[in-house]
Amino acid sequence: MTAYAVAHMRQATMGPKIVEYLHKIDATLEPFGGRFLVHGSDVEVIENDWQGHLIVIEFPDREHVRGWYNSPAYQAILALRTDNSQSDVVFVDGVEHPHKAIDVLE
Template identity: 65%
Template sequence: MTSFAVAHLRNVTMGPDIVAYLTAIDATLAPFQGQFVVHGSDKQELEGSWAGDLVVISFPDRQTARAWYASPAYQAILALRTGNSEGDIILVDCVEDNHRAIDILLA
């Protein structure tokens, strides 16, 4: 089942370290079939306020997403991001086909 790495990034300091991170991250994703789905796209706030940017990367499954995050290649560049931004990062799985909202009550 598809799994997503979701990042809510705030207070990003654009500079050489972030540029180096952005330059290197695609190569870390490739062996794990990671693909950007959302990457700081223009947003429209419908309710509340949203500070920061949203990044969503898809992976074939949760195990592959974890393997990417733990990989030596990604760990080698991680500090370039964490040292220049604040953020929350989660892994979350896609729902099954034909999922309905009420399904969470039946689980």
């Protein structure tokens, strides 16, 4: 089942370390089939408050997303982001199609 790494980046210091991270992250995704679906585009807030940016990276499954995050290549650049931003990061599975809202009740 498709899985996602989702980040809510509330604040980032746009300096040399974040720029280096951005230059290097794509190569860490490739071996695990990861691809950006959403990456920092403007959000339109229609309910409550939202500060920051949304990042969504798609992977073939949860095993691939964990493999990417724990890989030596990603771990080598992780501090470039975590030392220069405030983010919440979660892994989540997608849904099988067709999916209806009431499916979560089962």
